[in-house]
Structure formats: structure tokens, C-alpha cells
Amino acid sequence: MENNRNKAPIDNLSLLIKLINIIVFLSVCVFIYLPMQPYINAYLKRPTYSKEELDSFTKKRMVFQEDDWDRVEHGIHVRTGMIYDANFKYIEAKCLSCHSAKLITQNRADRNGWQQMIKWMRETQGLQDLGEAEPFILDYLTEHYAPKELGRRPNLDIENIEWYVLELD
Amino acid sequence: MKKRERRYFIKQSLLASFSFVVGMNIVHGRNIPIGMRPIILDENEFNGLPGKSNLLTILNDKPINAETPAHLLNDDLTPNELFFVRNNGNPPINIDKDNWFLTIEGESAKSSKTYDINTLKNKFEVVTYNLTLECGGNGRSEFNPPAKGNQWTVGAVGCAAWTGVRLKDVLADVGIKNDAVYIGYYGADTHLSGDASKESISRGVPIAKAMEDESLIAWSMNGKDLPLLNGYPLRLVFGGYPASCSGKWLEKIVIRNKVHDGQKMDGQSYRIPCETVAPGSKVEDEDMCIIENMPVKSLITYPQSGATIKLSQKLPISGHAWTSAKEIVSVEYSIDFGMHWQKCLLNKATNRYAWQRFNAEINFQKSGYYEVWARATDSLGNTQPIILPGWNPKGYLNNACHRIAVKVVDGE
Numbered sequence: 125m126e127n128n129r130n131k132a133p134i135d136n137l138s139l140l141i142k143l144i145n146i147i148v149f150l151s152v153c154v155f156i157y158l159p160m161q162p163y164i165n166a167y168l169k170r171p172t173y174s175k176e177e178l179d180s181f182t183k184k185r186m187v188f189q190e191d192d193w194d195r196v197e198h199g200i201h202v203r204t205g206m207i208y209d210a211n212f213k214y215i216e217a218k219c220l221s222c223h224s225a226k227l228i229t230q231n232r233a234d235r236n237g238w239q240q241m242i243k244w245m246r247e248t249q250g251l252q253d254l255g256e257a258e259p260f261i262l263d264y265l266t267e268h269y270a271p272k273e274l275g276r277r278p279n280l281d282i283e284n285i286e287w288y289v290l291e292l293d
Numbered sequence: 294m295k296k297r298e299r300r301y302f303i304k305q306s307l308l309a310s311f312s313f314v315v316g317m318n319i320v321h322g323r324n325i326p327i328g329m330r331p332i333i334l335d336e337n338e339f340n341g342l343p344g345k346s347n348l349l350t351i352l353n354d355k356p357i358n359a360e361t362p363a364h365l366l367n368d369d370l371t372p373n374e375l376f377f378v379r380n381n382g383n384p385p386i387n388i389d390k391d392n393w394f395l396t397i398e399g400e401s402a403k404s405s406k407t408y409d410i411n412t413l414k415n416k417f418e419v420v421t422y423n424l425t426l427e428c429g430g431n432g433r434s435e436f437n438p439p440a441k442g443n444q445w446t447v448g449a450v451g452c453a454a455w456t457g458v459r460l461k462d463v464l465a466d467v468g469i470k471n472d473a474v475y476i477g478y479y480g481a482d483t484h485l486s487g488d489a490s491k492e493s494i495s496r497g498v499p500i501a502k503a504m505e506d507e508s509l510i511a512w513s514m515n516g517k518d519l520p521l522l523n524g525y526p527l528r529l530v531f532g533g534y535p536a537s538c539s540g541k542w543l544e545k546i547v548i549r550n551k552v553h554d555g556q557k558m559d560g561q562s563y564r565i566p567c568e569t570v571a572p573g574s575k576v577e578d579e580d581m582c583i584i585e586n587m588p589v590k591s592l593i594t595y596p597q598s599g600a601t602i603k604l605s606q607k608l609p610i611s612g613h614a615w616t617s618a619k620e621i622v623s624v625e626y627s628i629d630f631g632m633h634w635q636k637c638l639l640n641k642a643t644n645r646y647a648w649q650r651f652n653a654e655i656n657f658q659k660s661g662y663y664e665v666w667a668r669a670t671d672s673l674g675n676t677q678p679i680i681l682p683g684w685n686p687k688g689y690l691n692n693a694c695h696r697i698a699v700k701v702v703d704g705e
Contacts, residue, residue: 222485224355230434230444241441248560250486274437277680277693280598280664285698290600292609 205229211264214257222251228269235266344520346374352443356380356485356493357522360431360448363695364597367611369650370423371451373514378522379428379449381557382493385481385542390518390526395510399477399547403468410512410527416466417458422507422532423647425452425615429535429563429584432691435681438573440688447592447695452613452648455530457511460546461504469500469548476503477553478529478540495555496563498531498538499585500548507532507646510543532646533617535563535584535689558583565685572684581686586617588692589677591624591651591669598697603704608655612695613648614639614669624651627666628699631679634668657701668694 193203201208204225206215219228233241239262245251254261340347342359349359359378361371368375390410398405408416428449433440464476477497484491502508509530512519519525524541531538537557547553557563564581566574591614602608614621620642625634637651657663668677677694 222355224353226351226353227355227443230352231441232439233441237438237441244560250484250488250491271437271439274435274439276437277435278437280696280698282698285599287599287601287700288597290596290602290608292602292606 207268209264209268211260214260215264218254218257218261222249228265232269232271233265234271235262237271238262238265238269342378342522344374345378345522346372349375349377350446350448352445356382357384358443360445361451362597363447363592363594363697365594366448366451366592366613367594369452370454370515373453373517373520373523376451376453376514376520376523377428377449379443379536380482380493380522381537382482382484384521385483388481388521388526388542393526393544395527395543396545397463397467397548398545399549401470401473401550402548403470406467408463413458413463413510413512417462419456419458420509421454421456421513422509423452423454423643424507424509424530424532425450425646425648426530426532426536426539427587427590427615429537429587429689430687432693433688435691435693436684436688437681438684440686442687449536450590450592450615452615453514454516455509455511456513456516457509457530459506460508460510460529461506463510464503464546464548467548470550472550473500473548474551475499475549475553477547477549477555477558478543479545479547479555480524480528480540481542481544492556494537494540494557495553496537496540496558497547497549497553497555498534502531502534502538502585505531507644533587535587537563552583561687563689564687565683565689569683570685574684574686576686584689588682588690589616589618589621589669589671589675590614590692591621591667591677592695593665593667593697596697596699598699600697601700601702602657604657604660604701605705608657608665608699609652610637610655610665610667611650611652612667614651614667615646615648616669616671616673616675617646618671618673618675619645620672621649621669622672624649624667624669626653626655627668628655628657628663630664631666637667660701660703663699663701664696665699666694666696 195202196208199208200206201212204220206212206225206229215228242251242254242258246253340351341354342349342351342357345359348365349361352358352360357378357380361375361377365375392409394407394409395413396405396407428445430442431445431449432447433442434444434446475497477495479492479495482493483489484493510527511530512527514520514523519528524543527543528541529539529543552558560578561581563584565584566576567580567582570576591612593610593612595609595611600608610626614624621639624637624639626637627634635653637653640650642649651667655665666679670676677692679694681691681693
């Protein structure tokens with residue numbers, strides 16, 4: 125009995141503290157909500173991405189740390205986006221010191237075609253003789269960046285079209 | 294608080310608020326550098342290309358080459374931040390616009406003169422033209438066997454309002470000898486190898502092209518300074534010719550008594566076989582001819598490929614057509630893979646070498662997968678082919694009709 129009587133004011137106090145807590149929490153929410161409102165709207169209207177896609181977006185925006193410099197994932201050298209094998213080191217040393225990896229990965233040619241490009245770079249772009257590395261470089265390029273048969277005109281890239289509902293009045 | 298600790302605190306609290314909004318943990322959230330936000334929250338993040346939208350498709354970052362997706366080219370004049378970039382070397386750094394000098398000389402020049410930009414503005418008539426610039430290699434990605442180089446799809450093109458002085462006025466002020474056949478340019482961009490003795494690119498045009506009214510020395514694009522990557526502070530602009538003729542970061546023009554022999558004028562660069570060849574042929578340098586006029590072409594810029602509409606709806610389409618001839622005389626569209634063609638409404642050009650807007654409204658009779666194709670015809674009677682035009686070793690001048698995919702579904 126006496127215990128209960130003594131607890132009553134504490135109960136009141138704790139109720140008050142709870143109330144104050146809720147009020148503080150709500151106002152914090154409002155303060156966070158107001159400046160964040162544009163982002164919330166952007167979020168609600170965002171395109172939806174799978175976890176893998178989100179993952180890759182974030183990855184692309186990462187500043188590469190020391191230990192990411194030579195990371196290889198699923199056979200791809202992450203920093204350059206190139207296919208990784210034992211010959212990649214020659215590509216990195218002889219090719220990527222001058223131009224972007226994208227110049228290689230977006231192109232396709234047979235062995236002779238790649239050889240012609242090297243010849244052209246040597247004659248007009250100041251490329252030094254590749255020496256003993258040349259056959260390894262050609263092996264690498266011929267194996268991984270060979271032409272695909274496309275016909276006189278390829279189909280539209282149906283797999284990569286992002287279908288959407290066109291809003292019309 | 295030390296700076297690093299403060300940053301850590303800010304980062305943590307920002308992350309917390311992002312997570313609060315997104316309602317989940319952000320994957321790799323700890324690796325997002327300060328000042329960056331996850332892509333779903335911000336479309337304006339810097340992509341490493343000064344003055345350029347991050348909606349451009351970057352094909353190459355050393356040197357910078359970036360194209361504009363077709364649906365972002367719907368404006369009458371392409372905004373500066375969306376205009377494609379084709380660099381051969383590195384842009385100059387620490388540019389001082391007020392101390393930028395242009396020298397005109399050469400064996401067919403009667404004198405040698407140097408102008409700063411203010412002198413150009415004050416001494417010669419200042420004019421503005423809407424001029425379409427298109428990279429000679431636009432569309433290269435479709436060639437088979439493939440051609441080496443940047444694999445442009447459709448977006449190495451844009452049309453802007455360029456302000457400057459007529460090249461012919463400046464050349465006349467210097468004096469042109471009777472034996473002049475070509476002009477060549479030199480820019481302040483540097484060779485990728487860092488070798489200062491090497492030019493990255495130094496091309497030009499025949500003297501007749503240089504003397505056209507629309508051939509400009511320009512300092513302004515759509516009423517603003519040129520973007521750095523498009524040649525700030527001064528460049529040449531030649532509509533109707535491969536954009537590589539329109540030298541950027543312009544420092545010198547030479548009036549030549551022979552075809553200009555600067556970097557990328559010779560060999561196979563910006564050249565096609567003088568005679569048409571079978572796909573995959575090896576063509577010797579001496580059998581290659583310099584590309585001059587660009588072919589007739591068009592682009593559907595609305596809607597974006599991938600549109601889904603209901604059978605009860607009409608599909609509006611819109612786009613631009615351009616040519617090096619006098620003008621575009623018609624644009625047609627097909628929704629049955631080229632069996633039938635319907636005329637689009639076509640606007641007149643503001644001036645020669647400006648692109649022309651076309652519009653149409655399409656009714657579909659059945660649901661299904663469709664492709665909308667567009668083809669333009671110019672005043673010389675040239676029409677765009679449906680499959681690829683003549684194969685050439687370096688993959689230039691693909692003016693095959695543009696195609697977008699559309700799905701029509703049943704429903705009101």
C-alpha cells in the first residue's frame with residue numbers, strides 16, 4: 125500500500141517524460157521531414173531498381189580505395205571494366221597508360237584488325253614498339269574482343285529497352 | 294572538432310537521414326564519398342565532364358567523348374549541357390578569354406594578322422546562325438564488320454545557335470591569294486601522349502566552304518559562352534561538314550595553296566573509299582577520299598524508345614531532320630517495317646544547315662510490338678536508307694533511318 129502510494133508521483137513523472145519524449149520525437153520528425161521533402165518526392169517518383177542494380181550504381185560511384193585497385197569480380201577487372209586473365213597485365217601496362225579502357229571494350233576486331241590498330245597507333249599516335257608483349261596483347265584482344273556477327277543491320281537491342289507507359293493527354 | 298571527425302559526423306547523420314527517408318539501409322552507404330548522394334535522390338551529380346549533364350552517355354574518358362541519348366535531343370536548339378562532346382586530345386587549361394589570340398597566316402594569305410576576341414567582335418559583323426554539327430562517325434556502332442573508334446550510336450549530333458563573325462570576312466581582311474585551295478586550323482588542345490610537339494587534330498575545309506555565309510568563327514553557343522568541352526573560348530563552326538572540321542580552342546587558321554595536311558587529314562581518318570567497296574574490304578590510303586558534305590539524316594526525339602500506349606490512344610512523334618543540301622523537303626514515318634510510309638508535318642529551317650522539326654500523330658489498328666521508323670528526303674532527292682549505307686573501313690556516314698520501339702496494348 126505504502127509502496128504504491130509512494131510510486132504514484134513517479135508514475136506521473138514518467139508519464140510526463142514519455143509525453144515530452146513523444147513531442148520531441150514528433151518535432152524531430154517534422155524538422156527532418158521539411159528539408160527532406162523534395163527528396164521524399166523524388167524517392168516516391170523514383171524509377172525502381174533491383175538490389176543488384178542499386179549495388180552496381182553505388183559501386184560505380186565509389187572512389188576506389190587502395191584495396192579495390194586490382195579487384196576482379198566475375199572475371200571482370202572492376203576498375204577498368206575489362207575482362208581479366210593472365211594477359212591483362214600487358215594491356216594495363218602498354219595500352220591503358222595512354223588511353224581509356226573504354227576505347228578497347230567498345231571495339232571489336234579479329235587478330236588482324238587489332239594488329240592494324242596497333243600499327244596505326246605506332247605510326248600516327250606515338251606508340252612505342254610493344255616488343256615481346258605484342259603477341260600476348262593480340263592473344264588477349266582476339267580472344268575477348270572478337271567481332272560479333274550482326275548482319276547488314278542489327279535488330280533493335282530489345283533486351284535493353286526499358287519499357288515505360290507513355291503518359292498522353 | 295577536428296575536420297575529419299566533423300566530416301564523419303556529417304556523413305553519419307546524412308546517411309541516417311537518407312536511410313530514414315529511403316526506409317532501408319543503403320547498400321555500401323559507408324562508401325559514398327561526402328558530397329555525393331545516392332542516385333535515386335539526385336540526378337545532378339557531377340560526372341567528371343565540366344559544363345555537361347550527367348545524362349550524356351560517356352563513350353570514352355581519355356579523351357572525353359560523350360553522346361546525347363536521342364530523346365534528350367528534342368529541343369529546337371540543343372542546350373549547351375546536352376551537346377555531344379568529341380575530343381581528340383586534352384582541352385587546354387587556365388584559359389584567359391581576354392588574352393586569347395587568333396592568328397591568320399599561311400602560304401596563300403596576303404598578310405599575317407592576329408586578333409583578340411574583342412577585336413573580332415568590334416571589327417566584323419556579328420551574326421548568329423542555327424547550325425547542326427554532327428560527328429562524321431555518328432552511327433559507327435552499327436557497321437559490320439565493325440569499324441574501330443568511338444562506337445557512336447545516334448547522338449553525336451546537335452543543333453545550336455552559334456554567334457560569331459563570318460570566317461570569310463576575317464579571311465578577306467587578311468587577304469586571300471588566288472592560289473588558295475584550303476584552310477586549316479590549329480587549336481590549343483594537347484596531344485594525349487603529353488608530347489607538346491604533337492597536334493591532336495588539325496583539320497580544315499576547302500576554300501569554297503570557308504567562304505560560305507554560314508561558316509563562322511564563334512564564341513557563343515545559345516547566347517552563352519561556349520562550354521569548355523565544346524571549344525571555349527573560340528571555335529570554327531561549319532554546318533553540313535563532319536564536325537571535326539569545326540576546330541575548337543581555335544588559335545590559328547592557315548590559308549593553304551594545297552589540301553591542308555594537318556593531323557587527321559591524311560591516312561584513313563575522316564575519309565571513305567573513293568569508290569564504293571564490299572563490306573570488310575581492305576582499302577589503301579591512296580584510295581581513300583576526304584569526307585566533305587554530310588548526308589541527309591533524321592532522328593525521332595519523342596517519344597523515347599520503349600513507349601507503351603493503349604490501342605485507343607494516338608501516338609504523337611516528333612524529331613529533327615538535317616542535310617548539307619539546301620533543305621529537307623519531306624520526312625516520312627513507317628510503322629510496318631518500311632512497307633508503307635506516311636508524311637510527317639515538316640517545319641521550314643531558320644537558315645541553311647539548321648535542323649528542321651517534324652511531327653506526326655500515329656493511329657494503330659492492332660495491339661502488338663511496333664517499330665517507328667523515320668526517313669528524310671532533301672532537296673537533292675537524297676533519302677535515308679533503311680539498312681546501312683556503304684560500308685567503309687572507319688565506319689563513317691551511317692545515315693540509316695532511326696528506329697524506336699513501341700508497344701501497343703489493348704484497352705481504353
